[in-house]
Amino acid sequence: MEPIGAEGRDAMRGLLGAVNESLGAPMAPPWEAACREVPRHAFLPEKVWVGEDLKECSRGAAPGEWLRHAYADTAVVTQVNDGQTAAEVGERWASCSASAPSVVFRMLDMLDVRPGHRVLEIGTGTGWNAGLLAHRLGPGLVTTIEVDPALAAQAAGCLERVGLGAEVVQGDGARGHAASAPYDRVVATCSVRAVPPEWVAQTAPGGVVLVPWESPWFCYGLLRLTVDGYGGASGFFFPHSAFMLMRGQRTDLRIYRDVVRDSHVPVESTTRLSPGSVAGEDWAAQFAVGLQLPDVWRTWHDDSDVEGVASRLWLATTDATCWAAVDGDGRAPHRFTVWEHGPRRLWVQAEAAYGWWRGAGSPGPERFGLTVTPDGDHVPWLDTPDNHVPVRT
Structure with a gap:
């Protein structure tokens, strides 16, 4: 050597x-x-x-x-x-x-x-x-x-x-x-x-x-x-570390290439929950939301070219059948426009996941656990294996 x-x-x-x-x-x-x-x-x-x-x-x-x-x-x-x-x-x-x-x-x-x-x-x-x-x-x-x-x-x-x-x-x-x-x-x-x-x-x-x-x-x-x-x-x-994903579990999805189509007619609503609360700097919140939405991914478009939209949070399922967009105009800090398409209302589910986490006392990742059953199911829990975390699919 x-x-x-x-x-x-x-x-x-x-x-x-x-x-x-x-x-x-x-x-x-x-x-x-x-x-x-x-x-x-x-x-x-x-x-x-x-x-x-x-x-x-x-x-x-x-x-x-x-x-x-x-x-x-x-x-x-x-x-x-x-x-x-x-x-x-x-x-x-x-x-x-x-x-x-x-x-x-x-x-x-x-x-x-x-x-x-x-x-x-x-x-x-x-x-x-x-x-x-x-x-x-x-x-x-x-x-x-x-x-x-x-x-x-x-x-x-x-x-x-x-x-x-x-x-x-x-x-x-x-x-x-x-x-x-x-x-x-x-x-x-x-x-x-x-x-x-x-x-x-x-x-x-x-x-x-x-x-x-x-x-x-x-x-x-x-x-x-x-x-x-x-x-x-x-x-x-x-609560330590982040690694590259195993190659066999990778997904290569892009919002405009794979998910959103011109023919989609989304449902419009409003929310007072900031998209930054569920997908911002709070790692504990993001970890908890991710456990509850195991097939949902998200991405930010901070430089949206849509008039009146200062930032946009996209949510989509990994099978590309459902999506949501949450828009902020940069002026109203407690009002955001929501667009949702597909059989699931992804922002509604994200709000519920965030609400559950806050109701549980905003626990950090170290309080969560996971059981892998003999048949391969993954069951997340909080504090003890019998206190199941709600999984929203």
Whole structure:
């Protein structure tokens, strides 16, 4: 393995300090040792993309800048456009990244691995997370699966060069990897909108499934499930992190391309509830609304070209059969025009979801949980599994 050098050692010390500050406590000694001995830079490709505009940063052209990104406590994009060429900056979108180290070590701590545990990781990415786990557990106990053949090959090469014995499997992570099951721990490094039943089935009773969560409404949170031994699993959400969605659960929908049609005749009404209340800066509200509307997504059009409309919130179902638009004119702060089309009144449902959340005391994500039943149903709850959250479909 290439030596890290003096500059790299300084960057490593800075990273450890930043991670400890973010976690609010020092890393557990085994994870600190793994961080030092499994260097993050050894798993990053020669070219990464940084910043909101995904500016290209090459190790060959700017080695100092590249190393700073390698040891910053931020996510680093390691692939754009699923590996396809994107010449123009505006055409780039992130399809793989190395997660912020503080998020990585928070999840590893939540995973609570013990000596002898067998771990399945979904979403190999760069391979760094699998390398940290293999350093902690030893050879032959970590299996990691990656859907992208190029990423899988790169990660396998990195793990081999560092000398860590994690098995890299190229395939669909949603199916798990039955050949090495059962696992004591399953961890995903991509978000999901539904927990694949294979992950629960391939986890030993009492084992843990830790996954980043996303609803079409809002991408946020971690879900830590304990498998019950009867085909189900249950556990709480935690208010940390946002990850890229698993490729097999992606939806590519656009309002004017896929949803709204010239022939639609929407129903008009008014509301006093600000659309910013349900889709603004309050992450707890958005999380709760997303749990209740599991097939509804939303997008803002802040520069609407409609006369008299200063901002517009769009809501639509993932099957594109229903939509709603909530318009503000920028002058009346408590009156908004609502347009709804389809068999469901989506804004009415959003108002009800928000009202339920406020009536429950405006709980944060950490008070919510989810049960995955043996038949694959997902049942959200508040505080206890018997206190179901209303799901509006």
